[in-house]
Amino acid sequence: VKGEANLGAIGEFGLIDRIRAAVGAGTALVGIGDDAAVLENNGGPALLATVDMLVEGIHFPSDAPPHELGARALAVSLSDIAAMGGTPTASLVSLALPAETPLTYVDSVYRGLAEAAARWGTSIVGGNLSRSPGPRIIDVVQLGLVDRDRVALRSGAQPGDAVAVTGVLGWEAAERALTASEVRHFFRVPEPRLAAGRAVASQGLVTAMMDISDGLAADLHHLVSASGVGAVVYADRLPVAIQAREAGERSGGDALDFALYGGEDYELLMTVRSSQVQNAVEATAPVPLTVIGTVLPPEQGVTLETPGGQRRDLPPGGWRHF
Amino acid sequence: VKGEANLGAIGEFGLIDRIRAAVGAGTALVGIGDDAAVLENNGGPALLATVDMLVEGIHFPSDAPPHELGARALAVSLSDIAAMGGTPTASLVSLALPAETPLTYVDSVYRGLAEAAARWGTSIVGGNLSRSPGPRIIDVVQLGLVDRDRVALRSGAQPGDAVAVTGVLGWEAAERALTASEVRHFFRVPEPRLAAGRAVASQGLVTAMMDISDGLAADLHHLVSASGVGAVVYADRLPVAIQAREAGERSGGDALDFALYGGEDYELLMTVRSSQVQNAVEATAPVPLTVIGTVLPPEQGVTLETPGGQRRDLPPGGWRHF
Numbered sequence: 001v002k003g004e005a006n007l008g009a010i011g012e013f014g015l016i017d018r019i020r021a022a023v024g025a026g027t028a029l030v031g032i033g034d035d036a037a038v039l040e041n042n043g044g045p046a047l048l049a050t051v052d053m054l055v056e057g058i059h060f061p062s063d064a065p066p067h068e069l070g071a072r073a074l075a076v077s078l079s080d081i082a083a084m085g086g087t088p089t090a091s092l093v094s095l096a097l098p099a100e101t102p103l104t105y106v107d108s109v110y111r112g113l114a115e116a117a118a119r120w121g122t123s124i125v126g127g128n129l130s131r132s133p134g135p136r137i138i139d140v141v142q143l144g145l146v147d148r149d150r151v152a153l154r155s156g157a158q159p160g161d162a163v164a165v166t167g168v169l170g171w172e173a174a175e176r177a178l179t180a181s182e183v184r185h186f187f188r189v190p191e192p193r194l195a196a197g198r199a200v201a202s203q204g205l206v207t208a209m210m211d212i213s214d215g216l217a218a219d220l221h222h223l224v225s226a227s228g229v230g231a232v233v234y235a236d237r238l239p240v241a242i243q244a245r246e247a248g249e250r251s252g253g254d255a256l257d258f259a260l261y262g263g264e265d266y267e268l269l270m271t272v273r274s275s276q277v278q279n280a281v282e283a284t285a286p287v288p289l290t291v292i293g294t295v296l297p298p299e300q301g302v303t304l305e306t307p308g309g310q311r312r313d314l315p316p317g318g319w320r321h322f
Numbered sequence: 323v324k325g326e327a328n329l330g331a332i333g334e335f336g337l338i339d340r341i342r343a344a345v346g347a348g349t350a351l352v353g354i355g356d357d358a359a360v361l362e363n364n365g366g367p368a369l370l371a372t373v374d375m376l377v378e379g380i381h382f383p384s385d386a387p388p389h390e391l392g393a394r395a396l397a398v399s400l401s402d403i404a405a406m407g408g409t410p411t412a413s414l415v416s417l418a419l420p421a422e423t424p425l426t427y428v429d430s431v432y433r434g435l436a437e438a439a440a441r442w443g444t445s446i447v448g449g450n451l452s453r454s455p456g457p458r459i460i461d462v463v464q465l466g467l468v469d470r471d472r473v474a475l476r477s478g479a480q481p482g483d484a485v486a487v488t489g490v491l492g493w494e495a496a497e498r499a500l501t502a503s504e505v506r507h508f509f510r511v512p513e514p515r516l517a518a519g520r521a522v523a524s525q526g527l528v529t530a531m532m533d534i535s536d537g538l539a540a541d542l543h544h545l546v547s548a549s550g551v552g553a554v555v556y557a558d559r560l561p562v563a564i565q566a567r568e569a570g571e572r573s574g575g576d577a578l579d580f581a582l583y584g585g586e587d588y589e590l591l592m593t594v595r596s597s598q599v600q601n602a603v604e605a606t607a608p609v610p611l612t613v614i615g616t617v618l619p620p621e622q623g624v625t626l627e628t629p630g631g632q633r634r635d636l637p638p639g640g641w642r643h644f
């Protein structure tokens with residue numbers, strides 16, 4: 001129908017509000033809108049549950065090596081458990097593949113999954129397998145546990161807290177831009193920050209936390225929106241990946257754009273009370289933790305401060321699902 | 323590569339063995355190969371987890387009404403919880419849709435999910451939404467709880483037990499065959515047999531149970547294989563849906579084929595000690611429970627007994643995922 005509103009027009013985040021309105025609050029301790037659902041669990045540690053679907057042509061290229069594809073699918077779901085401060089327990093994997101898929105491909109996907117599961121301390125306990133009429137699809141359900149008093153949500157940031165990120169930003173987006181026109185392939189298996197996330201959450205060092213999948217700017221907007229605050233990011237403090245600098249030079253573009261908008265970093269974005277910053281840095285080690293900004297009152301919005309001290313609006317930008 | 327083995331050649335069930343070999347036994351109480359994984363859970367009732375992916379063009383037609391599609395996706399995953407004797411607790415829904423999908427379509431899918439969740443006692447607590455390059459995909463993770471001493475597996479059938487099914491068989495397959503060449507559409511939301519499954523499992527009346535999704539013959543093969551037994555099915559005892567008789571007459575085919583091989587019945591297939599049959603019938607009421615066969619020693623295989631008393635081999639047939 002001409003002019004009818006569609007998904008491409010509204011985008012994912014308008015949709016999440018519609019979904020929440022449609023399905024209601026539910027029985028979860030924490031439901032739709034955080035990295036994972038938090039569920040009551042026989043009075044013991046809370047159950048975490050999250051699911052991520054990767055679709056060929058949208059989330060991974062057709063030539064993604066199957067072993068790494070399996071590992072990446074698991075890593076992406078584990079990153080959500082890390083973002084809650086949780087410990088992974090069990091995974092279920094759904095695969096949909098065209099009938100002509102070679103068995104060696106399927107074996108490689110499962111070997112990648114199994115090795116990644118062993119490495120990151122989860123266990124593949126179920127799932128299913130079906131035919132796809134076209135794209136390959138892999139979907140990982142990840143379960144985990146977290147002390148309900150120590151679960152890290154997106155919603156607890158307070159003005160005055162430090163904004164910090166693990167690792168470096170823009171690596172994957174820049175590497176992909178660099179290799180787009182070359183023969184060599186790039187397909188990364190991100191490292192879910194499980195130990196770092198668990199350490200800062202279990203020690204009560206973070207006021208809010210989430211993982212960076214849509215890009216720092218977009219995900220910071222999600223965090224400040226959930227917390228009802230604003231934030232400033234200091235451009236010269238961002239841990240910009242060396243690949244982003246290289247890609248910026250080659251393209252004549254700005255390395256900062258890869259760090260702010262590249263997405264798929266799978267690092268942790270957290271807010272930390274200013275008195276606890278040193279403890280948080282020690283807790284995440286050997287994973288580097290960098291303070292990149294400050295939480296502000298909501299009326300100050302989300303801004304980027306240049307090395308010269310000017311602040312400009314930092315729009316969410318980032319990867320849009322539609 | 324010419325001659326290379328592919329998924330279409332090996333089929334789903336050869337693959338499940340390969341997957342089990344690749345990912346190992348894991349930490350689940352019951353892992354890959356039953357209707358749902360059974361997980362240790364803070365020492366309380368065991369956690370059930372299952373996931374089912376529905377892909378447009380494979381598992382549902384393009385003109386499936388979105389409201390019913392949402393409800394059906396939930397029902398199919400709930401049927402796995404019913405088959406374990408469990409109680410559903412929480413659901414996560416992944417959707418992948420083309421960007422041009424109208425918002426009214428998305429709203430209808432979620433309304434269907436929400437109404438079905440309220441009806442069947444689960445709560446939609448999370449999920450995600452992404453773009454698809456082609457087919458619509460809906461994937462429901464269903465969690466549940468079950469008393470670990472009363473969980474119904476596929477593996478406990480003993481020679482001498484009665485084989486029984488809830489409801490009628492062949493309804494959906496026959497209705498689809500009848501309407502294939504007509505203007506009217508057929509798209510069913512199956513009724514997950516939650517109360518019936520919970521009743522027979524919690525009272526310890528079943529020795530094995532599963533749901534019928536691939537067709538009675540195929541799923542009976544799964545059950546006897548997991549239990550290490552054989553079985554005979556009495557053709558004249560099968561609760562053949564009236565639609566299957568009608569479709570058989572119109573097509574000049576055999577109504578029995580719809581009941582044995584049609585698939586997507588989402589009824590429960592169970593084995594019951596012969597002394598407990600009357601109790602099981604009372605426990606599942608008002609859902610009818612029909613004794614259709616007898617569990618035999620493994621060397622007797624799986625056979626169908628005609629009204630004349632002849633037994634012939636009953637091959638699995640049924641829906642193949644590849």
